[in-house]
Amino acid sequence: MKLRIFVTLKNGVLDPQGKAIHKALEGLGFAGINDVRAGKLIELDVADDTSDAGVDEMCRKLLANTVIENYRVERA
Amino acid sequence: MKTAVIVFPGSNCDRDIAVALEAVTGVKPAMVWHGETALPDGVGLVALPGGFSYGDYLRAGAVAARSPIMRAVVDAAERGLPVLGICNGFQVLTEAGLLPGALMRNEGLDFVCRDVALTVANAQSAFTSRYGQGETVTLPVAHHDGNYFADAETLDRIEGEGRVAFRYVGEVNGSARKIAGVLNAAGNVLGMMPHPERRIEMAHGGFDGRRMFEGLLETVGA
Numbered sequence: 328m329k330l331r332i333f334v335t336l337k338n339g340v341l342d343p344q345g346k347a348i349h350k351a352l353e354g355l356g357f358a359g360i361n362d363v364r365a366g367k368l369i370e371l372d373v374a375d376d377t378s379d380a381g382v383d384e385m386c387r388k389l390l391a392n393t394v395i396e397n398y399r400v401e402r403a
Numbered sequence: 404m405k406t407a408v409i410v411f412p413g414s415n416c417d418r419d420i421a422v423a424l425e426a427v428t429g430v431k432p433a434m435v436w437h438g439e440t441a442l443p444d445g446v447g448l449v450a451l452p453g454g455f456s457y458g459d460y461l462r463a464g465a466v467a468a469r470s471p472i473m474r475a476v477v478d479a480a481e482r483g484l485p486v487l488g489i490c491n492g493f494q495v496l497t498e499a500g501l502l503p504g505a506l507m508r509n510e511g512l513d514f515v516c517r518d519v520a521l522t523v524a525n526a527q528s529a530f531t532s533r534y535g536q537g538e539t540v541t542l543p544v545a546h547h548d549g550n551y552f553a554d555a556e557t558l559d560r561i562e563g564e565g566r567v568a569f570r571y572v573g574e575v576n577g578s579a580r581k582i583a584g585v586l587n588a589a590g591n592v593l594g595m596m597p598h599p600e601r602r603i604e605m606a607h608g609g610f611d612g613r614r615m616f617e618g619l620l621e622t623v624g625a
Contacts, residue, residue, distance in 0.1 A: 340552060341510065341550075343508045343509065343512050343577070344512070388469070389465065389466075389469060392465065394504060394505040395505045395552055
């Protein structure tokens with residue numbers, strides 16, 4: 328079973344990388360960009376009987392730092 | 404006093420901290436590989452060094468915080484053993500849950516490598532007893548992810564409990580409330596971005612870092 332874990336910074340947490348990307352896009356002449364936030368995509372290939380709770384635990388224990396990040400799991 | 408330095412793949416300040424600890428305690432520290440599951444008997448201090456453990460993969464300190472030796476470090480810290488995390492060591496301590504908050508990419512995105520002025524915000528801890536309350540000291544920083552973040556409630560709480568050990572005098576990396584070093588609730592765990600081990604002799608420009616180790620020797624080294 329393939330999973331896609333999206334890890335994103337929580338609202339209100341400053342994202343310096345997003346800001347740098349934003350500036351670089353504007354430097355290339357792209358207009359009308361309101362905001363840029365950078366995150367991570369982690370792809371997992373796991374046993375078919377892996378439970379939702381098990382995946383959730385992987386996210387909380389390692390894949391995301393819940394002090395600063397949110398995560399969302401998508402089943403492919 | 405016997406001490407231990409934890410060595411992760413990618414640690415690069417492990418020798419510096421070992422030299423500093425030996426200079427002050429007179430005893431060579433035990434260098435403990437991350438794959439070990441126990442600390443040596445009788446150590447009075449554990450140091451987590453600076454560097455780029457596991458190449459900073461996933462998040463700085465994230466993978467190191469889940470390595471086998473860290474279970475022993477967390478257990479020992481919870482029993483009251485002094486633990487000092489410097490730079491990457493601070494990142495590991497937050498990722499391991501021993502300290503609140505997180506270290507994010509520097510606000511200006513630059514790697515910052517220079518001497519910085521710090522205010523000693525708590526001179527009562529085992530780590531800071533050789534400093535004066537409110538004293539300004541100078542230590543080097545060298546990091547890319549030193550931007551301390553915690554939610555406002557957590558910041559209020561740690562400030563109220565006197566758990567901010569050091570603050571930057573000027574703007575360095577965007578850290579919340581200019582926090583450079585944080586203690587745990589019991590006061591036996593300190594994480595800090597500046598490098599005390601790089602300021603222990605005149606050739607380094609002074610002794611402001613050495614005083615931390617001298618203080619530790621005095622308070623916990625019996």
